[in-house]
Amino acid sequence: xxxxxxxxxxxxxxxxxxxxxxxxxxxxxxxxxxxxxxxxxxxxxxxxxxxxxxxxxxxxxxxxxxxxxxxxxxxxxxxxxxxxxxxxxxxxxxxxxxxxxxxxxxxxxxxxxxxxxxxxxxxxxxxxxxxxxxxxxxxxxxxxxxxxxxxxxxxxxxxxxxxxxxxxxxxxxxxxxxxxxxxxxxxx
Amino acid sequence: xxxxxxxxxxxxxxxxxxxxxxxxxxxxxxxxxxxxxxxxxxxxxxxxxxxxxxxxxxxxxxxxxxxxxxxxxxxxxxxxxxxxxxxxxxxxxxxxxxxxxxxxxxxxxxxxxxxxxxxxxxxxxxxxxxxxxxxxxxxxxxxxxxxxxxxxxxxxxxxxxxxxxxxxxxxxxxxxxxxx
Amino acid sequence: xxxxxxxxxxxxxxxxxxxxxxxxxxxxxxxxxxxxxxxxxxxxxxxxxxxxxxxxxxxxxxxxxxxxxxxxxxxxxxxxxxxxxxxxxxxxxxxxxxxxxxxxxxxxxxxxxxxxxxxxxxxxxxxxxxxxxxxxxxxxxxxxxxxxxxxxxxxxxxxxxxxxxxxxxxxxxxxxxxxxxxxxxxxxxxxxxxxxxxxxxxxxxxxxxxxxxxxxxxxxxxxxxxxxxxxxxxxxxxxxxxxxxxxxxxxxxxxxxxxxxxxxxxxxxxxxxxxxxxxxxxxxxxxxxxxxxxxxxxxxxxxxxxxxxxxxxxxxxxxxxxxxxxxxxxxxxxxxxxxxxxxxxxxxxxxxxxxxxxxxxxxxxxxxxxxxxxxxxxxxxxxxxxxxxxxxxxxxxxxxxxxxxxxxxxxxxxxxxxxxxxxxxxxxxxxxxxxxxxxxxxxxxxxxxxx
Numbered sequence: 001x002x003x004x005x006x007x008x009x010x011x012x013x014x015x016x017x018x019x020x021x022x023x024x025x026x027x028x029x030x031x032x033x034x035x036x037x038x039x040x041x042x043x044x045x046x047x048x049x050x051x052x053x054x055x056x057x058x059x060x061x062x063x064x065x066x067x068x069x070x071x072x073x074x075x076x077x078x079x080x081x082x083x084x085x086x087x088x089x090x091x092x093x094x095x096x097x098x099x100x101x102x103x104x105x106x107x108x109x110x111x112x113x114x115x116x117x118x119x120x121x122x123x124x125x126x127x128x129x130x131x132x133x134x135x136x137x138x139x140x141x142x143x144x145x146x147x148x149x150x151x152x153x154x155x156x157x158x159x160x161x162x163x164x165x166x167x168x169x170x171x172x173x174x175x176x177x178x179x180x181x182x183x184x185x186x187x188x
Numbered sequence: 189x190x191x192x193x194x195x196x197x198x199x200x201x202x203x204x205x206x207x208x209x210x211x212x213x214x215x216x217x218x219x220x221x222x223x224x225x226x227x228x229x230x231x232x233x234x235x236x237x238x239x240x241x242x243x244x245x246x247x248x249x250x251x252x253x254x255x256x257x258x259x260x261x262x263x264x265x266x267x268x269x270x271x272x273x274x275x276x277x278x279x280x281x282x283x284x285x286x287x288x289x290x291x292x293x294x295x296x297x298x299x300x301x302x303x304x305x306x307x308x309x310x311x312x313x314x315x316x317x318x319x320x321x322x323x324x325x326x327x328x329x330x331x332x333x334x335x336x337x338x339x340x341x342x343x344x345x346x347x348x349x350x351x352x353x354x355x356x357x358x359x360x361x362x363x364x365x366x367x368x
Numbered sequence: 369x370x371x372x373x374x375x376x377x378x379x380x381x382x383x384x385x386x387x388x389x390x391x392x393x394x395x396x397x398x399x400x401x402x403x404x405x406x407x408x409x410x411x412x413x414x415x416x417x418x419x420x421x422x423x424x425x426x427x428x429x430x431x432x433x434x435x436x437x438x439x440x441x442x443x444x445x446x447x448x449x450x451x452x453x454x455x456x457x458x459x460x461x462x463x464x465x466x467x468x469x470x471x472x473x474x475x476x477x478x479x480x481x482x483x484x485x486x487x488x489x490x491x492x493x494x495x496x497x498x499x500x501x502x503x504x505x506x507x508x509x510x511x512x513x514x515x516x517x518x519x520x521x522x523x524x525x526x527x528x529x530x531x532x533x534x535x536x537x538x539x540x541x542x543x544x545x546x547x548x549x550x551x552x553x554x555x556x557x558x559x560x561x562x563x564x565x566x567x568x569x570x571x572x573x574x575x576x577x578x579x580x581x582x583x584x585x586x587x588x589x590x591x592x593x594x595x596x597x598x599x600x601x602x603x604x605x606x607x608x609x610x611x612x613x614x615x616x617x618x619x620x621x622x623x624x625x626x627x628x629x630x631x632x633x634x635x636x637x638x639x640x641x642x643x644x645x646x647x648x649x650x651x652x653x654x655x656x657x658x659x660x661x662x663x664x665x666x667x668x669x670x671x672x673x674x675x676x677x678x679x680x681x682x683x684x685x686x687x688x689x690x691x692x693x694x695x696x697x698x699x700x701x702x703x704x705x706x707x708x709x710x711x712x713x714x715x716x717x718x719x720x721x722x723x724x725x726x727x728x729x730x731x732x733x734x735x736x737x738x739x740x741x742x743x744x745x746x747x748x749x750x751x752x753x754x755x756x757x758x759x760x761x762x763x764x765x766x767x768x769x770x771x772x773x774x775x776x777x778x779x780x781x782x783x784x785x786x787x788x789x790x791x792x793x794x795x796x797x798x799x800x801x802x803x804x805x806x807x808x809x810x811x812x813x814x815x816x817x818x819x
Binding site for chain 3 (some may be wrong): 020027
């Protein structure tokens with residue numbers, strides 16, 4: 001057992017009044033900052049100002065795309081197996097591409113059940129599922145709207161991820177043409 | 189004239205609330221009526237040209253002592269005991285005595301030479317202090333009485349604390365004290 | 369009627385006009401509540417309530433730095449339904465909140481708002497006291513009122529038929545009794561020096577000698593602590609400590625009944641800060657300048673006053689401009705809306721600045737009323753007297769605002785004391801310090817040859 005020994009108070013601390021004055025000085029400094037340096041307050045006036053979200057923040061999911069526009073997902077079901085909240089529903093079907101066995105027909109994530117643990121993104125063997133959209137606002141009219149379908153998950157804009165090479169290779173990305181060439185497909 | 193109207197109003201309030209003290213069955217209502225009575229008495233003191241006495245009346249009696257009394261009534265939950273009969277056999281002696289006393293006091297007041305005049309200052313701070321603390325040989329010498337009264341009150345307080353302490357020192361209280 | 373003819377009409381007019389000072393504590397509530405809420409926000413690194421607005425034609429949403437929020441809250445309190453829980457004592461339940469609030473209107477009558485106005489009127493010297501009641505017993509009257517106002521809390525707690533209210537009421541009453549003693553005793557030192565209970569005399573003593581805070585620093589601290597405790601504010605708000613007693617004596621109250629308690633508390637703060645300013649900070653006296661000097665150079669004094677006001681307006685403008693610049697640089701979506709609103713404040717502040725500067729220059733150049741000497745005393749006209757009174761009043765208000773801030777500052781800094789600590793502090797520490805201070809003051813005053 002670890003016992004934390006408290007430092008006994010000195011005579012001046014026991015008198016209370018000097019410590020009280022020290023505390024008053026601290027709050028005075030803070031009050032003066034609020035009054036004269038209002039914009040330095042850490043508060044974000046929310047609907048008008050948005051908070052800064054980091055890349056590593058586990059936000060809403062997205063599905064990465066191949067350069068031809070199909071989802072990268074191979075419908076292996078690892079994410080659904082890893083999900084502790086059982087909120088991912090996958091239906092697989094035959095892939096048209098001979099190099100790939102399966103593709104997803106249905107990929108639903110119920111965001112009302114999701115706990116945003118990020119295990120699905122960790123489990124994905126082909127790096128198809130990511131949680132870096134930085135979208136932290138979930139605001140819908142009905143419960144059904146909270147379920148993200150394949151269309152919602154793949155419908156992201158490469159311009160939002162300027163620092164990510166792989167996102168740029170997706171349809172609409174700036175490196176799309178070269179990427180398609182590498183993949184072995186005709187460039188439109 | 190104006191002062192007389194004020195006096196009549198204040199006197200009615202004072203006497204009325206004093207009667208309320210007697211008639212109310214609820215101790216807290218009694219205490220509150222006493223407060224009202226004391227505040228209106230303070231007003232009468234002010235009318236008589238002694239604002240100092242009036243303010244002391246408000247501060248000490250209405251403010252401190254009655255507050256303490258109300259506090260005690262609340263703590264002891266005295267509000268429960270409201271079934272005591274208002275009149276019993278003792279009242280036969282008490283009521284005539286009170287009436288006789290009131291008559292005596294009224295007679296003395298009517299015969300006293302104090303004319304009712306609001307303009308004369310009788311009990312301002314300066315006059316009160318001069319009367320009480322005039323240590324000159326020719327003075328009224330109230331200061332000795334005043335000091336003796338102070339010592340008497342102090343000793344009474346000491347005695348009260350001692351009495352309470354004795355009860356505190358009993359077996360029960362020692363048990364509870366040990367717990368602290 | 370003799371009583372009407374005993375004074376000239378100008379005396380009557382000023383005497384009656386002085387009754388307006390009864391409303392000062394109530395007006396201070398309007399100032400103290402935003403000060404408290406925004407101040408508390410700033411101390412805790414928040415912004416404080418600032419979102420409510422009124423839409424006005426040209427400038428868009430008028431937020432008035434969060435002031436509109438307080439108006440909204442007040443309106444809500446005012447229009448809520450009043451109700452009494454079952455089993456309460458109806459009469460006392462409804463009367464109780466009115467007691468502290470009614471006392472609020474009585475308390476300001478003994479505070480000297482300005483020095484005695486002495487002026488020449490139609491050949492005779494007229495003298496009007498600065499307080500509404502110029503009584504020998506000024507301070508005592510104030511203490512009497514404040515002790516009576518504690519009945520409100522007490523009856524409220526008892527009439528509510530709730531254990532929490534009841535305990536809160538008991539704590540309030542015992543704390544009031546305890547700290548009244550400290551309050552009175554710590555005051556005695558300065559009363560001894562001034563030799564009077566009359567607040568005007570005390571202020572004049574301070575004007576002629578030194579301020580009370582210099583003469584009686586220990587008493588000042590004792591008085592400050594005791595009066596904070598007497599208003600029942602943190603860190604002494606054991607009577608309404610929410611971890612123990614829901615909300616203390618006003619647990620069962622809602623709507624404007626609660627509002628009356630709330631306003632009574634703030635008015636009590638206002639009265640106490642005026643009292644401390646009067647007793648220890650020289651009251652209406654202008655620092656380092658005597659009233660005679662002020663009256664001799666009336667125009668110059670008014671010019672200085674206008675200059676100070678113009679400086680405050682300019683400082684406000686500086687802050688507005690500075691913040692507008694910072695706001696433009698951000699990417700808040702409502703920044704142009706706010707800037708549009710700030711245009712209004714800029715216009716008002718610029719107009720105020722120019723008006724104050726113009727008034728100051730005019731006063732300096734043209735406002736030089738003559739003083740007459742009657743019985744060796746300089747006696748000015750009505751204009752001089754009114755100008756002096758105005759300066760005195762503003763100085764007193766400025767001093768009291770400092771203490772209002774102290775109340776808020778202390779509340780949002782120090783944690784609440786435990787109940788036995790409060791009693792310990794009151795009876796064993798402050799009371800003894802005040803007693804020792806009184807004895808030492810008496811001895812020194814006697815040695816230095818006082819009365």
